[in-house]
Amino acid sequence: MRESGGRLKNRRIALGITGSIAAYKAVELLRLFQNEGADVRCLMTTSAVEFIGTLTLETLSGRPVDSDVLSLQGDGRIGHIAAAHDVEAIVVAPATAHWLGAMAHGLAGDPITAACLATSVPVVVAPAMDGGMFSHPATQANVARLREFGYRIVEPETGVLASGMTGQGRLASLNRIVDATVEVLGGDASSAPIVATSTVATSTSPAESRTPARRDLAGRHVVVTAGGTAEPIDPVRFVGNRSSGKMGMAVAEDALARGATVTLILGNHSVEPPALCNVTRAETAAEMQAALRALTPPEGPRFDVLVMAAAVADFRPRTTSATKIGREGGMTLELEATPDLLAETAERVRDSIRTAGGRRPILVGFAAETGSLERAPEKLRAKGVDFLVANDVAEPGSGFGTDTNKVTIFSRDAEPEDLPLLSKLEVAELLLDRIVVRLAAAGGAAKGEVPAGEVPAGEAPAGEAPAGEAPAGEAKR
Template sequence: MSDVSSLNGKKIVIGVTGSIAAYKAADLIRRLKDYGAEVRVMMTTGAAEFITPLTLQTLSGHPVAMTLLDADEESAMGHIALARWADWILIAPATADCLSRLVSGRADDILAAVCLATEAPIAVAPAMNNKMWSNPATQTNLASLKQRGVSVIGPASGDQACGEQGEGRLLEPLEIVYELDRLMVPGLLSGKQVVITAGPTYEPIDPVRFIGNRSSGKMGFAIAQAAKEAGAKVTIIAGPVQLATPTAVRRINVETTEEMALAVEDSLEACDIFISCAAVSDYRAIQVQQEKIKKTSEQSIQIELEPTIDIVSTVTNRHNKPSFVVGFAAETHNLTEYAKSKLARKKLDMIAANLVGENQGFAVDDNALHIIWTDGEQTLPLMPKTQLARELMTLIIKRFYAKNSIKNS
């Protein structure tokens, strides 16, 4: 048996929906229990057409939650109790209809209500016909769920029950178990505090206009989700972005660089890891106009700029600075050269560098990073930002403990 130690003692709620692949839930429950997980099951009425609740009750050792309005359970608000009990919620198989309902925030059956009420991370293992999987509606729903921090496991490609071939098969139970284990990054940051900046900052020119950039904040929010999955207490300081806050992450909204700097200062007490992912404006107007500047065709205007505060350098120059500081470098060329210079100049422990422009870096769902630290470097290839964040967090955790074990030896 392979080592899947992060599952030991974890409380996992399995959600089973109405797919022919529902029969695989029985094997999934057995394998999760083999690795020490506590498992409880909730089913949709459609799922019960493919596999009986009694089968899953026997395997899990607990009654299967089937009905939202169960008189016995609702006296204790059963769906809330289940939502609070879970360390993780894993929906396998997750049908196209299930994905759509999660996006809509439905709460009219037990599975949807538990997902809406929980603060636990959620993973879905899709299973559906390949045409349903590739349909733009399904892909849009998946993108929305990923943006909210839901992890997607699979699907696989191959023969399907409908007789067709293609992507959309439920991963085999053991593969799902391994993927869930990987997502957990088993509590390596438990008891640690992580502060992350994300998104752009806006520097006003007048009441209407500002100096800003194209940062969407997606990478920073994905890192916050990954740090939370690793067990950390996470604070994210976000510029003006329209993104859902990851579950159980503290969020501070700011607009200007000065506001972000103040929020960082207030959040650094007991901070172990500081990750400066925000694309902070480098300059601001020396004089902000109190009224809108009127456009005239006869003349140009000049706006005098001054540098904004260098947040990450302020952090690294603190007497009681965090144990590990990570910076980001977004460049259009000479990526490695500029990143190494910034690493040294700003006294960083690690820097994550990426190219921007030409559909790279900003406002896209996929990205690649070149990670550099004092005595090493590693390239993370193009992948979804949610996955990239987990890979980056794995590196940060490794280097954080390597640095601090040397310091404490």
């Protein structure tokens, strides 16, 4: 685990603990915060008190635990209101499905929801629960709502759960929760030395552990789509592709290292996402479409930069069987085109800016080609994006699952740039360098301005296959 680094020196934190079996880990989390120099007070739900009691937390924090929303402090102040105003961040770990639902709907039935409602400080939430509970649409909707509040969600990990079953629901590693807290408080999560020790697993990625040369995306929200989609044929089979998610993850890693808040819309992948990303799972083109639509409401896009590196299927089965299809009689699959997510998202962004104003985000698409990149300039124009990163997936070192990529960056107002064969992280760095320059230039753009060169919606060239983002390195169309 990380050595005590003083990254939270004198920072005042409220640790909210809810009634999950993972509540026992909150004691260790409290210690990690203190090792970083934080002054921690604990808030608990009554269920959490059932699980682990208050005595240990009161002793270690040196403060009374607030577990009763109706209680007053010794000085007569209302406990949760005092907490809301006295702390600099609230960290809810573990957060139950029930608590997420209460918070998403503003139900102040416990001191943690009440303090979160009353505060204006950053809130970090680390859910923990059974895999089925976490993947349920109700829970996912609640998590999405919390993200809309601006809360930092530290996604649970996949592994063996308390029930003995495997799924995504295990409380994130405590280091990830501490790192996320350091970040929301404006610190540098990568600045603590890493030392091998003890019981707490680390999941530090290369970009998190290197000292960023520049924090030129601090305060920016970067959304990245990554991985491939799996379009179901029946409950056990799907139409998919070979995307590993590595290119998108590299963009996410470098954006994090530059200080951005990063949301990763993640399809099927074979490498772990960077620890500090907000991860939204999207297994199908339809789920990816829903995630992108949620981020592009009519009031305006909820990001500064969107990089669409996912390999969204171009085609999906027209119908999906609810039961496993037997081998008798063979199988004929009828496929239909999936929506062009890049073009649709660019159009939603343009529409919202026309009606609601606001700054135009930077939009980046990836396009995987084979044999030639000659279609790329037209795609750049037709899809109305700032950059199109194209690669020839048939070239050695440039295909799916590799750690390297050879891309050409097409942009609206410059000559195409042929980059040499580079690691995907190097490609990500060079791409983000260009995005940072474009962001700075767009900083002065007038509200509602639609840059020259953008085309109205629906002008994609006739005959072009419906959109989808190609993995540059995992590219497509």
